Amino acid sequence: MALAKLKITPRSDGYDVIEVLFNPTSYSISKPVNYTSQPRRNLNAPLLSFGGGGSRTLTLKLFFDVTERPVVRTRIISDVRTLTNKLVELTLIERDKERPPVCDISWGGAAPANSDFPFCGVVNNLAQEFTLFSSDGTPLRANVTISFLEFLAWEEDWRKTDPDFSTRVVRRDETLSSIAAEVYDDPRLWRVIADANSLDNPRRLEPGQVLHVPKLG
Numbered sequence: 001m002a003l004a005k006l007k008i009t010p011r012s013d014g015y016d017v018i019e020v021l022f023n024p025t026s027y028s029i030s031k032p033v034n035y036t037s038q039p040r041r042n043l044n045a046p047l048l049s050f051g052g053g054g055s056r057t058l059t060l061k062l063f064f065d066v067t068e069r070p071v072v073r074t075r076i077i078s079d080v081r082t083l084t085n086k087l088v089e090l091t092l093i094e095r096d097k098e099r100p101p102v103c104d105i106s107w108g109g110a111a112p113a114n115s116d117f118p119f120c121g122v123v124n125n126l127a128q129e130f131t132l133f134s135s136d137g138t139p140l141r142a143n144v145t146i147s148f149l150e151f152l153a154w155e156e157d158w159r160k161t162d163p164d165f166s167t168r169v170v171r172r173d174e175t176l177s178s179i180a181a182e183v184y185d186d187p188r189l190w191r192v193i194a195d196a197n198s199l200d201n202p203r204r205l206e207p208g209q210v211l212h213v214p215k216l217g
Helices: 083-089 154-161 174-185 189-198
Strands: 007-010 026-031 034-040 047-053 055-067 102-104 119-133 139-150 165-171 210-212
Touching: 034 102, 055 119, 083 139, 174 189, 189 210
Parallel strands: none
Antiparallel strands: 007 102, 026 055, 034 047, 055 139, 102 119, 119 139, 165 210
């Protein structure tokens, strides 16, 4: 059986799929869970109020070595930066999106639910250390530490936590009342949709706007 290589796949066009030369010997993943504390003079510890889940961070330590001039995509690699610069590209802003590209990181086959891979995120830290050079100063080896901050599509995450989740894309000339009449058979229930989407002005809807439409109990 062929060795499964860790892959980094940008979701945007114009990027290569990055397959590491050597799989990491370890990786780390962290996830903060946020609470706010309310100290009380008559208690030995403060009261805790849940403030929401934080984004996971996946950190990979990768090793690159081109001393034996490996062939990558039919090209002989003699400068390790040819490979590490692919990771640098993932830190640069895509002008049409005003942020770096979102990437899928995968390793191996199917995993149990809530596992670390596949992981979807954006690069939030990159450190390169070049450790071996040719006689003319060309870098041949590098240690790279790269961290990805979890990137979630809110619709997908909401579906995982709310089995009654459904969405609706607003069409031209629609109102909350007309949507409520179509979904609930009662235009007076427009406020249910307004509250679910925290709409400051429920009369102003934009075509293409995505609304969360809760199911009635």
